Amino acid sequence: MxxxxxxxxxxxxxxxxxxxxxxxxxxxxxxTNLVDLIKxxxxxxxxxxxxxxxxLKDIQTTPPGGxxxxxxxxxxxxxxxxxxxxxxxxxxxxxxxGASAQIRNVATVGxxxxxxxxxxxxxxxxxxxxxxxxxxxxxxxxxxNRIHAILGTSEQCIAVHPSDMCVALAALDAVxxxxxxxxxxxxxxxxFHRLAGxxxxxxxxxxxxEIITAVELPPAGFADHHAYVKVRDRASYAFALVSxxxxxxxxxxKIREVNCALGGVAHKPWxxxxxxxxxxxxxxxxxxxxxxxxxLVREAHGRRGNAFKIELTxxxxxxxxxxxxxxxxxxxx
Amino acid sequence: xxxxxxxxxxxxxxxxxQRIGMTFEINGTRHQFELEPWTTxxxxxxxxxxxxxxxKGCDHGQCGACTALVNGQRINTCLALAAVYDGSTxxxxxxxxxxxxxxxxxxxxxxxxQQAFIDHxxxxxxxxxxxxxxxxxxxxxxxxxxxxxxxxxxxxxNLCRCGAYVNIVNAIAEVAQLNAAPTSERAAGxxxxxxxE
Numbered sequence: 001m002x003x004x005x006x007x008x009x010x011x012x013x014x015x016x017x018x019x020x021x022x023x024x025x026x027x028x029x030x031x032t033n034l035v036d037l038i039k040x041x042x043x044x045x046x047x048x049x050x051x052x053x054x055x056l057k058d059i060q061t062t063p064p065g066g067x068x069x070x071x072x073x074x075x076x077x078x079x080x081x082x083x084x085x086x087x088x089x090x091x092x093x094x095x096x097x098g099a100s101a102q103i104r105n106v107a108t109v110g111x112x113x114x115x116x117x118x119x120x121x122x123x124x125x126x127x128x129x130x131x132x133x134x135x136x137x138x139x140x141x142x143x144x145n146r147i148h149a150i151l152g153t154s155e156q157c158i159a160v161h162p163s164d165m166c167v168a169l170a171a172l173d174a175v176x177x178x179x180x181x182x183x184x185x186x187x188x189x190x191x192f193h194r195l196a197g198x199x200x201x202x203x204x205x206x207x208x209x210e211i212i213t214a215v216e217l218p219p220a221g222f223a224d225h226h227a228y229v230k231v232r233d234r235a236s237y238a239f240a241l242v243s244x245x246x247x248x249x250x251x252x253x254k255i256r257e258v259n260c261a262l263g264g265v266a267h268k269p270w271x272x273x274x275x276x277x278x279x280x281x282x283x284x285x286x287x288x289x290x291x292x293x294x295x296l297v298r299e300a301h302g303r304r305g306n307a308f309k310i311e312l313t314x315x316x317x318x319x320x321x322x323x324x325x326x327x328x329x330x331x332x333x
Numbered sequence: 334x335x336x337x338x339x340x341x342x343x344x345x346x347x348x349x350x351q352r353i354g355m356t357f358e359i360n361g362t363r364h365q366f367e368l369e370p371w372t373t374x375x376x377x378x379x380x381x382x383x384x385x386x387x388x389k390g391c392d393h394g395q396c397g398a399c400t401a402l403v404n405g406q407r408i409n410t411c412l413a414l415a416a417v418y419d420g421s422t423x424x425x426x427x428x429x430x431x432x433x434x435x436x437x438x439x440x441x442x443x444x445x446x447q448q449a450f451i452d453h454x455x456x457x458x459x460x461x462x463x464x465x466x467x468x469x470x471x472x473x474x475x476x477x478x479x480x481x482x483x484x485x486x487x488x489x490x491n492l493c494r495c496g497a498y499v500n501i502v503n504a505i506a507e508v509a510q511l512n513a514a515p516t517s518e519r520a521a522g523x524x525x526x527x528x529x530e
Contacts, residue, residue, distance in 0.1 A: 005351050006370030006416050028417065035373070035412045036393050048370065052417050080477070100490025101472060102400055102409045236489035 360428025407471025
């Protein structure tokens, strides 16, 4: 493994100060992705600031009735937390659909937001990659791109964000709490991750030296009508080809609210507020659901290896509606 | 971060000199080390503590062969930097039997999970077995196993390239006191009876 120095922080201010003192520092929490990236020579920090002892390990109810999850709460602790499992089962299910039990026992909420893509070329330092080495090229565009993006792509990068948890957080309209040298701020989840555009090396809108302190969920958890559908190449412990996090509020056979995020299809968890606005207020019918699913992929762009994801996405969305509403929206065979 | 691939381009002055003092209780015995920051818990166990039961398989968190119990939880020790876990209590395959006997030393005793793996022939080459057993013990302590499907799902972080999965599930199901199906059952049949046990 590459060499690095190590510093241990016990509070947020100290962590930020350690980070500031080094040109190529990285915060280390669970390390389930970062340690691997260092082994692969993809991440090359010269200083690791160990933040695992920071007091960011609580799950608290907020004044408006939501829940605030400390950045260092492990994935397992979130998924099996009684209030999360009952009020935000969409989040619990998405987390348990991801990684393995060993990794969930260690990986943190904050780290999950910051995990890097699993694009083969990003991990293979023997190949060019605009995300790893800006300007070097993207072999995925015409290469092995079965796992790559179909929405919001750029000619620089077609990598996808690999998280399951983040897809649920996007659907739940979570808010990310940050702390940095210039104080604290909050970012809506939709503004946390970025599309690749011309700067595929930048995954998020975190500023240099900024640290995630918590993720906050609003009161609405969509416990009555929700689904997390994950389609992957094996039954467990595989990244999503396509995933759908869906939360619905129904009233008199009408769709009053619809929050739908897609995973495995874009550089960030994909929300389409235009399509959601179109569906809102409509009756819960096969035409409405299928129309919505088709609308989500209206600007999808498939390549040789991943064009199948377009149809797969629409089918996964319809399946999510079926699971969330206990209805059937597919034709009988 | 540097965009160069070469170590020469990195600012590594002074990096190689750092050693970190750390203390662990491993299988009931206190150990102290002075180690480089990049030492993983897996390398510490195997190369510094002489406990080679914990295996290095993929070294990337994908196979589970390195699974040990750290502060009671199963984790991939290959992805864990030792310095981060300074002060932790670790149980490896070598210490499992001792752990279940409340610290009483006994040379010939096996943990019930070890005995079940033998009884059910739950391995072939044996390389993944310490990780499988530690993972299974950790899983049952987590308390989310009600069915054989739960075992399959929650053990998915442990690969067995010999394909001993059916017998592994049977061994764990016995310890979990689920009604173990015959060892000859096929995986497909195994999946259907999930909620009925």
